Amino acid sequence: MARDQFFAADGLLIYERHYDKNGDVKIENYFDDQAIVIRTILYDYKDETYYFENEMELASFFLDELNRQNDLKATFIGDRPTISYDMIMGMQTRGKNILYMPNPHTIDDNDGVYADMSGLYANAIYQHPNQWNSIIVATAKQKNDLTKWYGGKSPIPIEVISPSVQVESEQDTILDKNTAHQENKVIYTGKLDAKNNVVELVEAFDKVVTILPNATLDIYGYGTEYDAIKTKIDELKLSNSVRLLGYHSDLTSAYQSAELLVYTGNVDVEPLCLIEAMSYSVPCVAYNSLYGIQDIIKDGENGFVVDKHRIDELASTIIKTLENKKRLHKMSQNAYHTAKTYAPENMIQKWQQVLN
Numbered sequence: 001m002a003r004d005q006f007f008a009a010d011g012l013l014i015y016e017r018h019y020d021k022n023g024d025v026k027i028e029n030y031f032d033d034q035a036i037v038i039r040t041i042l043y044d045y046k047d048e049t050y051y052f053e054n055e056m057e058l059a060s061f062f063l064d065e066l067n068r069q070n071d072l073k074a075t076f077i078g079d080r081p082t083i084s085y086d087m088i089m090g091m092q093t094r095g096k097n098i099l100y101m102p103n104p105h106t107i108d109d110n111d112g113v114y115a116d117m118s119g120l121y122a123n124a125i126y127q128h129p130n131q132w133n134s135i136i137v138a139t140a141k142q143k144n145d146l147t148k149w150y151g152g153k154s155p156i157p158i159e160v161i162s163p164s165v166q167v168e169s170e171q172d173t174i175l176d177k178n179t180a181h182q183e184n185k186v187i188y189t190g191k192l193d194a195k196n197n198v199v200e201l202v203e204a205f206d207k208v209v210t211i212l213p214n215a216t217l218d219i220y221g222y223g224t225e226y227d228a229i230k231t232k233i234d235e236l237k238l239s240n241s242v243r244l245l246g247y248h249s250d251l252t253s254a255y256q257s258a259e260l261l262v263y264t265g266n267v268d269v270e271p272l273c274l275i276e277a278m279s280y281s282v283p284c285v286a287y288n289s290l291y292g293i294q295d296i297i298k299d300g301e302n303g304f305v306v307d308k309h310r311i312d313e314l315a316s317t318i319i320k321t322l323e324n325k326k327r328l329h330k331m332s333q334n335a336y337h338t339a340k341t342y343a344p345e346n347m348i349q350k351w352q353q354v355l356n
Contacts, residue, residue, distance in 0.1 A: 103120060
């Protein structure tokens with residue numbers, strides 16, 4: 001579709017229209033002074049014109065259309081808190097609705113039983129539990145905690161499916177290679193926001209290079225803390241050891257060359273980067289969190305778990321992991337075997353059980 005946009009004298013977007021391939025206007029959007037859609041008009045859809053108060057109504061409308069095309073038996077999975085949940089709950093028809101929960105369900109990252117429900121989920125599963133056929137969480141511990149939060153019996157069936165999937169690689173044929181990983185190369189992959197504590201990782205790495213001068217840290221990702229991280233790198237004079245490499249859609253070469261992945265986030269349930277790294281025989285060091293980390297990382301076997309915000313402990317753990325090459329090689333092998341338990345066929349089987 002082509003699109004025209006119209007702006008006010010002060011540069012604010014006030015109106016846009018979308019055309020089909022024949023040049024006919026199909027959708028018009030009107031915006032308020034915050035560039036938020038306040039009215040949408042859909043023209044000539046099944047010979048009718050439809051009016052919506054916002055984009056969410058339009059999205060729900062098309063989900064209804066998909067459901068009708070599937071005899072009201074379509075399955076809808078909401079995996080983005082609030083936005084996708086609201087789209088599904090705004091539907092006029094009812095399909096099989098599944099809520100996927102990618103984060104801890106309470107406002108306290110350390111208490112999943114007694115703390116208040118997170119605003120990400122309160123409207124969907126506390127205020128409107130009858131809208132959902134099931135909830136999917138990543139770990140058995142989160143299922144148990146959420147069940148306890150409900151007082152021992154959840155009004156919605158809770159299923160456990162890990163979001164992690166083994167990445168296809170050639171590790172089966174190169175597990176014993178000793179030269180594939182660059183010596184003392186550490187990587188971080190993920191968002192660069194405050195809750196991922198990458199500034200703390202840089203501070204820890206300052207201590208690492210005093211013991212291992214040839215150690216390097218490559219940071220892949222983007223986010224609101226990019227400038228703060230860069231400032232910290234410059235402040236500690238680490239530009240020769242630490243690189244900010246931005247977002248990369250393909251991290252194959254990064255994982256293939258790394259000896260260690262470090263993850264310092266404390267929000268995500270079972271961060272995807274852990275199994276991605278282990279798919280390439282890369283052990284992991286990570287901050288502990290309420291769910292997921294200890295399901296994947298077994299201390300001393302395929303990595304190490306560090307208490308959150310313990311910068312000295314993080315530094316010493318990175319050092320001891322990199323220094324002992326014999327143990328590191330064994331941990332690399334163990335990491336790959338851990339990843340194999342998350343093979344696609346295993347994950348598909350779990351999804352089929354829920355969907356069917």
